[in-house]
Amino acid sequence: MDTVSKVFGRIPPAPPTLADVAELAGVSRQTVSNAVNNPDLLRADTLLRVQQAIDQLGYSPNRAARNLRTRASHLIGLRIQPVQEGTANALMDRFVHSLVEASREAGYHVLLFSGDPIDALAGYDDLLRSTAVDAFIVTDTYLGNPQAAWLGARRAPFVAFGRPWDNPDAPHPWVDVDGAAGCDLATSHLLDKGHERIAWIGWRKDSFIGEDRRAGWSRAMRARGLPTTGLASRVEDTVSSGRDASAVLLDEAQPSAFVCASDTLAMGVLRTLAERGLTAGRDVAVVGFDDSQVAQVVASGLTSVRQPLEDVAVEVVKALEGRLGHPPAIHPGVLLSPTLAVRGSS
Amino acid sequence: MDTVSKVFGRIPPAPPTLADVAELAGVSRQTVSNAVNNPDLLRADTLLRVQQAIDQLGYSPNRAARNLRTRASHLIGLRIQPVQEGTANALMDRFVHSLVEASREAGYHVLLFSGDPIDALAGYDDLLRSTAVDAFIVTDTYLGNPQAAWLGARRAPFVAFGRPWDNPDAPHPWVDVDGAAGCDLATSHLLDKGHERIAWIGWRKDSFIGEDRRAGWSRAMRARGLPTTGLASRVEDTVSSGRDASAVLLDEAQPSAFVCASDTLAMGVLRTLAERGLTAGRDVAVVGFDDSQVAQVVASGLTSVRQPLEDVAVEVVKALEGRLGHPPAIHPGVLLSPTLAVRGSS
DNA sequence: TTGAAAGCGCTAACAC
């Protein structure tokens, strides 16, 4: 009586095991295992025979058994947070897809989990202790986020998308996008178009990311010997903040262009322009950040700095493979350069 | 010599096992297992003692071992596709988060995989044969998609987000949102505002979803005895198609309002209005579908039909639990009603 | 109510 009908009188048919393949091919189980994991060890004709048996039965190694034996799950954990409604911030969608794709090529799958809002660490802890994932991708590296330190202390392998701002010497691998370079790019683009009074609308000063992006703007301005005083504003990341800030700047500093730390803020600028009967791109130029769908479909289009998320994902997975290797190979950090998606608003 | 230092002279410290807990609590391994899975079987004081040992060691059952033994992974697979750039379609982000949340409460994690573009089924097959997931959530139920039939033939448990349009008697559980009701809601909203000539911009006729939504519009119009002839257009789901279609309709049928099958099309309408110096919401009303971020942040806001994705996720997981139960409980299908997010454009 | 034994399917280590 075969395994199938012994275990399941009904559905579903139990998938074939190593033993089934071995029997069919007339070899031992170990040889089948080798055929799958170390084909080089087999003689060509044996390998072929085993291969045929595998194909014939539609055999695929049972993950649970393999995981148990190898102490690896080939799963990487990614914590996702709720979409922020009312903003244009939707990086994650693109990043997640890129990550899944890059992971697949490296033999990993992505396991999603949601943060217990009260205890962000709980989800990590659970997966870690139950050895459900081999590593994590950490994306929310805002200031004071304890995840990196916490994971580090537990020796949990992880790669961060985002620099360790508060600790440049952090020992974990990370990948990030050069926000300053992006805003420099955006500002220089406007300067090349003849703009001289280019305003900045960014986030509050306690945001490292925001200050980094702002630095790109001021750097580009200074490189042309242009003043920046009175041309900058720091606000919350909402459409209405962008609207209010741009109205004030327009009144007090008469800029001919805006560079914003986010598409959300840029949408606020567009709103102010519309309210004043000004046309974006003709009367006043506007550049956003993140190349969200919003930037892509809004009337006449919003020029925006685009993060190379596909490349980020590839680098993240590369770093992960290094970290998971024996011995672990930690390359310090990777900084990628964004590009500029030029549209009608500039 | 304990397990830890035997296996790992170095890092990372091996997580505690059932045996470790059993030793500490002075009971057998089986008793610890029961404490975790069938606490009722234990005497109160034994349970307490085991619980303390578990807490003290930070024990969490090894998933791979449990999966191997129980033939279940407590993972559900979700295939994700690339974000469509240049459109406002970003349902998935919200749905995925809701699904992760709902799954967590049911004891499941979500495993993401990407479709091999060439062979969409390959990803499913791989995960299925390696028993990596217990079930799938299928979201792309477009016409002629072979996934449902294929999975059904393999007796693979799955729940669809989307009706089996081409086979109403399909035996699998599904959850969907009533698009007709949504467009009826949108149209009635406009009718209540006094509009009588309300145009429809939807997708090509071979889209069941598009025709369903369109039916809601015509139903609402007919309910008030209003004509629909000459007021409808069927195009591709792009901004420029929406722009062109609305320009034609405006010229030929003089509608005072538009209901669109997607926010993407609605953005096209807004573009036409802007080009003609018309103000959305004042001169011409516009309603989109999906309540995307685009609808939320665009100047003055775009009224849009909002799918209750959180509820969809809950129902999907509920259906999944039924399907995975012993015996499987298949409830036929669940149809949820969308709501209308009213903003400045109407 | 608790414990002992068996085995899920696989691979690492070693023998042949």
Place this chain on the structure above:
DNA sequence: GTGTTAGCGCTTTCAA
């Protein structure tokens, strides 16, 4: 090159 042995950590019988 191939086969044998052992055991990853857990849960499901079954016995005490």
